[in-house]
Amino acid sequence: MKPLLEVRNLTVEFNTASATVHAVNDVSYTLAEGETLGIVGESGSGKSVHALSMVGLIAMPPGRVVRGEVLFNGRNLLALSQRELFDLRGKEIGFIFQDPMTSLNPVLTIERQIAEPLRRHLGLSASQARKRVVELLELVGIPDAERRAGQYPHEFSGGMRQRVMIAIGVSCNPKLLIADEATTALDVTVQAQILELVRDLKKKIGTTVIWITHDMGVVAGLADTVQVMYGGRIMERGPVRAVFNDPRSAYTWGLLKSLPHGSQRGVKRLYQIPGNPPDMTREPVGDPFAPRNRFATERCFRETPPLVDAADSVSGHKVAAWYDLRQELAKLEAASHD
């Protein structure tokens, strides 16, 4: 499969009066056409910022893309003019944002909001757009679409609004759909419905998807590839199954360990990763997770580990770590038996 998106050495900073925030540090990856990439990380890991900065959606200033290239179908997005970006966003790259409660304009009808990209990018007439809006609403599973199209956002529930957001995101059949925490604000049953809808849409229109979340469970159910980010860097990435069954980064291991398991009995406390999120204003030296990592070596504090192929794993499984997590875990295991 040919790559749709190639991110190379993307580095993003925010310069404020008092400090520089190193939000994204040297992130590189490729995304194949039709692939679903799940990006996992905690708040401040750079997962959202890196996606927004690719298409010029971060405020500049204070934001600044320091280095890097983002090749989308061979075109460097970071070199595009404002005008070209306007034409690209919503047409070739669709977005779904986190909070469906605030991502829709409260004073415009649903129809106008879905019709906007259709009229802007595809040049549809008002009546053509109206027809397409109804089709799109039906596609995302909103009953009584004709009537609902004329309503305002406050007349929709959270899940329904997220469906509307998805309809806007896919309205122009984008090649790439970026969903930023798209299910975070929804309760679990609605979340499951939305995920089902996205899987279904993927089958129907074959879009490539980047799904940004902090929920490992969502990634497991949706993505082909998972990419774990921490402190503005990729810690580990690879096929979902490989990463979940055989994590090589201590951070991924900690995340997985802190998930509740169905098999867990009684009132066993969940694992908690020790320490606090990193100070992003610090110069990025060394492994960003090292201060919270029980397996960190001295080298982890001094040198930044490159993202390399994980030993003895499937192809595409990469990890950035100086330590060997498998050895460390084996030692831990042995110690607990003594």
Place this chain on the structure above:
Amino acid sequence: MKSFFSALLQSRAGLFGFVLVTVFVLAAILAPFLGLPSPTRSDLLARMAPPTWTGLFSPGAHPLGTDELGRDILSRIVYGSRVTLIVACSAVVLGGVVGVLLGIIAGYYRGIVDRVLMRIVDIQLALPLMLLALLVVAALGPSTRNLIIVLALTSWLRYARIIRGQVLALREREFILSAHAIGAGTWRIMLRHLLPNVLTPALVIATLELARIIIMDAALSFLGLGIQPPNPSWGRMLSDGRVYISTAWWIVTFPGIAILLTVLSVNLLGDWLRDYFDPKLRTSR
């Protein structure tokens, strides 16, 4: 349109304002056909004739009496409303359009654009508006057009200040980010996404401003810088009639009531319109 009237019928205050505004506007438009005596024709034999219904001796038939030159007050109020309404509405629209646009621009671009615009507002607010109006009228000369310009000039900054504040908050909302994400350009964001969100506050300011401008128009006319005699204007009627208040109260009272009712009805209608245009308060259509 049907839903507009059925919604209107449900609000007593809104209906009252709407009916009164309609009556004023119709009276202004149809003034020549109402069979009124000329507003400028004086009848010295019937000077300061009291309103007919008071039962006092009153030469001629003047429902609201006559002024010190024997001119019919009802006629002068009706013809005066033409001038007053045209001047006030034009000034409100002109000031509103300029103020809202500049407010959106200042709030959206922030930075240097915002600072320059808001300092202009500050400077203008520091000057007494009446002094500014006097200076401009004195420089440009009194005419209906200049009066509109002057009144709009005292009005735009109120819109600009408030709308800017609203836009500063709105531009950080997620729906503006999503508008960017569907490829909307700067002007599209300002006019299609931000403007509808600030129309409600703009409408509220407009109703307050209309009332204020009618009073300011009256004040300028009172000072002799507004509508020039012998053309009737409410403010001028007040200023000319005030010296007779102890002997002929009707000369000032009726123009005063006309101003009061206009301002009241515009405010009631404006309040109702604000609710009508708020999608959250509108019942399902």
